Amino acid sequence: MNREPLAENLARVRARMAAAAQRAGRDPSAVTLVAVSKTHPVEAIQAAYSLGVRDFGENRVEEALPKMAAVQAWLAQQPGAQPITWHLIGHLQSRKVAAAVGPFDLIHSVDRMKIARKLSQQSQARGLEQAILLEVNVAGEASKYGFRIEEIGPALAEIAALPHLHVAGLMTMAPLAANPDEVRPVFQRLRSLRTALAQRAPQFERSQLSMGMTDDFETAIEEGATLVRIGRAIFGERE
């Protein structure tokens, strides 16, 4: 991809993000753009970096790691380069946990206790603290991964006892909808869940809400998203 449409796409996405934040009376700087570079080559990540993007999301560990290594090697050659924050946003298989711990700054897709336990073990073995989000299947769709809303309280209680994990917030994927207003209640429910959790654990008040993609990020920002995961609106349609 050449830089021209990428620069235009990014400018448009950033303007739409800022406008959505302003409509909701929010500070636009409270929302971080995670550019979803899955299926796109290293050059696309470098081009987006040179346009100011510092957060990238990938959904498959085995695709992401070589790309991340190449980008990090490139970054090391850039004088005064600012670091990249890497996000794992896709479903994490149990046997990929060991490889995911460390390279990813934030794992959005912790969708079951088994994965949380494995992440804790692997983080402990590496002597690092892994930041995670709990993925919530708000709409209860059979086709989607994630904890059900009522499972989050018990899951958090159990995770609190696991060493080397830091729960930084919640993530959801809204159902496909013809109109982004149809998914507004999903985003509202994720935010209410955070409010409910904050009553028991006040540190949750300011925790992350990872919600909103190309088709619904403005609605998600209006409803409180702090991280939006945007692929197609930045890099174009995937093959």
Ligand SMILES: *Cc1c(COP(=O)(O)O)cnc(C)c1O
């Ligand atoms: C691919 C993906 C996105 C980005 O989707 P777009 O529609 O391209 O913006 C966001 N979140 C997850 C979990 C994804 O897998």
